[in-house]
Amino acid sequence: MQPAPALIRSIGPFQLTLYGLGSMLGSGIYGLVGQAAGQVGNLVWASFLVAMAAALLTALSYASLGSRHPRAGGAAFVTQKAYGRPLLSFVVGLAVVCSGLASVATQSQVFAGNLVALLPGASMPPRAAAAGFLLVVASLVLRGIRESMWVNVVFTLVEAGGLLLVIAVGLRYWGSVDLLEMPASAGGEPAVLLVMQGAVLTFFAYIGFEDTLNVAEECRDPQRTVPIALVTAMLVGATIYVAVAITAVSVVPWQDLSQAPGPLTEVMARAAPAIPPLVFTAITLFAVANTALVNYITSSRLVYGMAQQGLLPRRLGSVHHGFRTPHLATIALLAILLPLGLLGSVANLASAAVLLLLGVFAVVNGALFVLQRRVDDPPGRFEVPRWVPAAGMVLCVALIGFRMSSSDWHAPALAGGLLLGILALYALVRPSAVG
DSSP: OOOOOOOOBBBHHHHHHHHHHHHTTHHHHHHHHHHHHHHGGHHHHHHHHHHHHHHHHHHHHHHHHHHHHOOOTHHHHHHHHHHOHHHHHHHHHHHHHHHHHHHHHHHHHHHHHHHHHHOOOOOOHHHHHHHHHHHHHHHHHHHHHHHHHHHHHHHHHHHHHHHHHHHHHHGTTSSSSSOOOOOOGTTTOOOHHHHHHHHHHHHHGTTTTTGGGGGGGGGHHHHHHHHHHHHHHHHHHHHHHHHHHHHHHHSOOHHHHOSSSHHHHHHHHHOOSOOHHHHHHHHHHHHHHHHHHHHHHHHHHHHOOOOOOOTGGGGGOOTTTTTOOHHHHHHEEEEEEHHTTTSSOOHHHHHHHHHHHHHHHHHHHHHHHHHHHEEEEEEEOHHHHHHHHHHHHHHHHHHHHHHHTTTHHHHHHHHHHHHHHHHHHHHHHHOOOOO
């Protein structure tokens, strides 16, 4: 009998670095720089720097786990490996899937809105554009990992190019403002405390680095490729973020920046009025499409990996003989995404998914700490001190507490609803994980 086909190993360090970078750059810099400026004034650059240091703790844990256990199941696999609790592994895996689906659905709506703005004479219904976008992304993910990764490379370069364009046109403004200026509303609050508050907000611009772990099974030499790509993507992303933040407050006063509907569009309008706004709209289309592509790939590989573990129906772990992709997992996700992407708004769903993702980060950091203490779990080629996952876990729990204490109850309530739905699905599926 012919053996079942497996995923193909075709991803190298360069492609995986851009995979992680593309996911991060599309995770909120376009809006977060304005929100953060409203909190910390011209010190917004410092908040991005501190947030990078905080996110790097969890990123290093993911890099170490990728060198130990490069499996498509990602967070679900290492959770099962460390704790041996199918329920916890199931919750962790589906929480990441929910985060990915919420992101893809959100990006489909954003893409449709920007496409209609870019082609005003096309008379295209936004919902039809969103559905068409989802079908194209699903077809690409289904076609093959090589094709998907090269599209991601091109889109990431365009996406990064848009941010570098912002930096280039605003570079002559550097040095024109006091980069330590804080809002008068701070009332003498220490700068360090203010920066930390801003870092809690800007931390979410770095979410996306975890996507690299879920394609580890399709990497060449993953024990080396995953750590190199993950850490490199984080450092490059942080450098771009800090430079964009300095440029933004140098060109546009932070008071105006915090009120602008599109902060970076406002920067471009003031620093380079000769460049048509549609150019930045077109770049936004690439950024949005790239984020959706990365999250779709990640979600499909996670579903595949969970099926391979026995956490989901085994059929979802099938690989197409010709395309060498998890075709049934990809199609199943499309069946969920099409109605989700046609809803009026999924903004609260995306916020709730991010809250669940912080819980996943805490569990995964704990998983590395547990595995490092086991003599029967061989170390990988990239190891970190035990205090790194411990500190990462504490930080993620603190961020959850901060988000839960917010006056906006919609995201926590919806996160609780998603968690109950996952638990109900577990009772229905009754998986028995292996590995």
